Amino acid sequence: MIKIIMHGCNGKMGQVISDLVKADKEAEIVAGIDSKDSIDNGYPVFTDITKCDVKADVIIDFSIAKAVDALIDFAIEKSMPLVLCTTGLSEAQIKKVEDASGIIPVLRSSNMSLGVNALVSIAKAATEILAKSNYDIEIIEKHHNQKVDAPSGTAIMFAEAINEVLNNTYSYNYDRHESNDPRPKEEIGMHTIRGGTIVGEHSILFAGQDEVIELKHTAQSKAIFANGSIKAAKYLTKKSSGLYDMNNVIFG
Ligand SMILES: NC(=O)C1=CN([C@@H]2O[C@H](COP(=O)(O)OP(=O)(O)OC[C@H]3O[C@@H](n4cnc5c(N)ncnc54)[C@H](OP(=O)(O)O)[C@@H]3O)[C@@H](O)[C@H]2O)C=CC1
Numbered sequence: 339m340i341k342i343i344m345h346g347c348n349g350k351m352g353q354v355i356s357d358l359v360k361a362d363k364e365a366e367i368v369a370g371i372d373s374k375d376s377i378d379n380g381y382p383v384f385t386d387i388t389k390c391d392v393k394a395d396v397i398i399d400f401s402i403a404k405a406v407d408a409l410i411d412f413a414i415e416k417s418m419p420l421v422l423c424t425t426g427l428s429e430a431q432i433k434k435v436e437d438a439s440g441i442i443p444v445l446r447s448s449n450m451s452l453g454v455n456a457l458v459s460i461a462k463a464a465t466e467i468l469a470k471s472n473y474d475i476e477i478i479e480k481h482h483n484q485k486v487d488a489p490s491g492t493a494i495m496f497a498e499a500i501n502e503v504l505n506n507t508y509s510y511n512y513d514r515h516e517s518n519d520p521r522p523k524e525e526i527g528m529h530t531i532r533g534g535t536i537v538g539e540h541s542i543l544f545a546g547q548d549e550v551i552e553l554k555h556t557a558q559s560k561a562i563f564a565n566g567s568i569k570a571a572k573y574l575t576k577k578s579s580g581l582y583d584m585n586n587v588i589f590g
């Protein structure tokens with residue numbers, strides 16, 4: 339039975355995970371950390387991370403970027419593996435994550451679903467063929483109206499994977515609201531839509547002469563991310579220090 343600390347336990351993802359773990363015979367949440375102790379979760383909730391003294395095997399995090407520095411310090415101090423799912427991290431925070439992975443196991447992924455991680459590989463293969471044939475690449479992401487970061491972590495993950503195939507020669511153009519020129523070839527357009535309760539949609543458009551190919555992933559519930567994070571937590575408890583992602587969990 340693995341013992342989990344849920345960071346961001348009262349949020350939308352924290353609550354989905356709390357419900358799923360109740361039915362999981364191999365895992366239990368032993369404590370939560372959040373900004374307020376406003377929900378009866380059946381486990382203790384700490385509003386100050388430095389006061390959390392509960393022993394656990396792993397931390398799952400779905401919170402907010404500004405909480406991540408203290409979270410990393412806590413995970414290192416307690417020598418606890420960390421599954422880091424919060425998006426919108428700064429470059430300095432990403433560096434801090436990398437440094438932390440020299441001390442503890444850290445799994446960071448902007449999308450915990452099997453489908454998105456499979457689509458990243460498909461998008462890379464498509465880029466090999468289509469970018470060389472002068473297709474333009476645009477990424478469109480849609481999310482609910484409560485999301486605070488833009489573009490989504492997943493959109494950035496797609497862009498970085500595609501750009502890696504292109505030897506990192508493409509730049510990113512966000513929404514083009516100030517553009518007066520035709521589109522240069524070597525850019526990836528990034529577009530954000532926010533509305534209602536959209537769980538998460540990501541499209542990668544390859545637009546060529548008189549034809550368009552669209553790769554699309556639609557999240558139909560938050561359970562796909564929650565289940566991925568629980569699998570990742572189980573995986574990480576068996577690992578030594580290092581930086582992991584969902585490819586390690588899904589594809590071995
Ligand atoms: N990697 C993935 O697959 C996925 C990643 N995400 C990412 O996860 C994050 C959370 O998403 P979601 O659950 O929808 O967001 P929510 O806003 O619903 O939940 C975040 C929770 O974190 C709490 N919080 C705020 N400050 C702190 C703090 N200092 N310490 C601990 N908790 C704190 C918030 O409290 P309060 O409301 O009071 O501020 C809230 O309860 C986002 O960055 C999102 O993009 C989401 C889905 C999938």
Ligand SMILES: O=C(O)C1=N[C@H](C(=O)O)C[C@H](O)C1
Nearest residue numbers: 425448449485490491492538
């Ligand atoms: O905030 C969300 O909801 C989601 N955030 C992640 C992101 O920024 O990519 C993953 C998922 O799309 C849902």
